[in-house]
Amino acid sequence: MRTQVAIVGAGPAGLLLSHLLHLNGIESIVLETRSRLDIEATIRAGVLEQGSMDILNDAGVGERMRKEGALHHGVEFAFGGRRHRIDLLELTGKAITVYPQHEVIIDLVAARLAAGGQILFETGEVALHNIDAQRDTERPAVSFVHQGEARRIEADFVIGCDGFHGVSRPAIPANLRQDFQRTYPFGWFGILVESAPSSDELIYAQHERGFALVSTRSPTVQRLYFQCDPKDHVDNWSDDRIWAELHARLEHDDGWKLNEGRIFQKGIIGMRSFVCAPMRHKRLFLAGDAAHIVPPTGAKGMNLAISDVKLLSQALERFYKQGSEDGLERYSDEALKRIWRAEYFSWWMTRMLHTFADASPFERQVQRAELENVVASRAMSTALAENYVGAF
């Protein structure tokens, strides 16, 4: 098989890139190890920045998001027995939309297939070849097994959108890339609940028992998280124990109550910060989680995946329309500027909101003072709001 751009991975990065390229008359094939059913049902992110919404709208895949997504003009921080609202719209002129990642995936798959796009699901043994091929002599290629048959795609470029555990990043020789990383000594226990929303806006809660987050998925399904031991197991957490923990961390004496409901999904996620630089090796480019990971506290992961592929699609468009490699040369440096700011913000939110078991009493007081500062100072609230909505 032959195509212009071979894309490994059908997450938000791979699918959106394929669609943006298609809109510019550039051909691509997407390979995905999982089934369509599986990628369309995996629960992950929920928050889209205004800029991500604009990109999805401009790409013609925003119709359901505009109808079903929930626009949030503010966000709340709870600590010390009180809740404080940060007015995102007033401080930045922008807002966020809560629209689940798997719905974005459903919209993108539908758009690709309606336009005749090729997504090969359930591919196995995916391997990259000739990514350092000289132009005009050899072509990069991806080999894989699909429906029991060994196949190979030759392309001008290979784009690794295969997430943190994919095969693309390791294809860059270790001596030519630098991995920056930090793991955190806690994870998030996430649940999906059948109930009405407890709050009109997201609540990020700092509590001595640990962080908790109230988010939403729809008027009838809510998404809640609480800080836990990353090595803990969901079986250790009965529904009663989960509710007791969430009530303890989220409720104060101001009368606000967390709605309970049937818990129909439980999971524990680890937390890490990670950046691979550069995000390119010859004719292989990385985008999204394949190149970087943020802890979910800043709600940035899916947004970074979207901004990476927007930049990369523009660079590829310049290459195919004007024969210029300038955009491709600059891709990694340009993407990394935004990525490092999001890494900083996600690390900062994580540090400010979680309970660190080894923190000294002094460090705990300073952590609380930082939160007090953020909600009391318009300048600090604005800095947080700008980062949260992605206003840069």
Ligand code: RFL
């Ligand atoms: P993905 O979504 O991981 O997609 C990669 C795809 O590649 C496939 N794959 C392969 N395909 C072919 N060959 C191989 N060898 C392959 N290896 C892997 C995989 O099956 C998969 O389908 O990466 P992408 O596209 O870069 O998208 C990144 C986002 O998924 C991720 O950053 C976000 O989900 C992070 N995140 C959040 N981001 C936000 O912007 N806002 C949020 O509110 C938010 N909340 C979250 C999150 C992530 C979470 N988890 C579970 C880690 C909340 C959670 C709980």
Ligand code: PHB
């Ligand atoms: C979510 O709804 O899954 C979500 C929201 C905000 C975050 C992380 C996850 O910071």
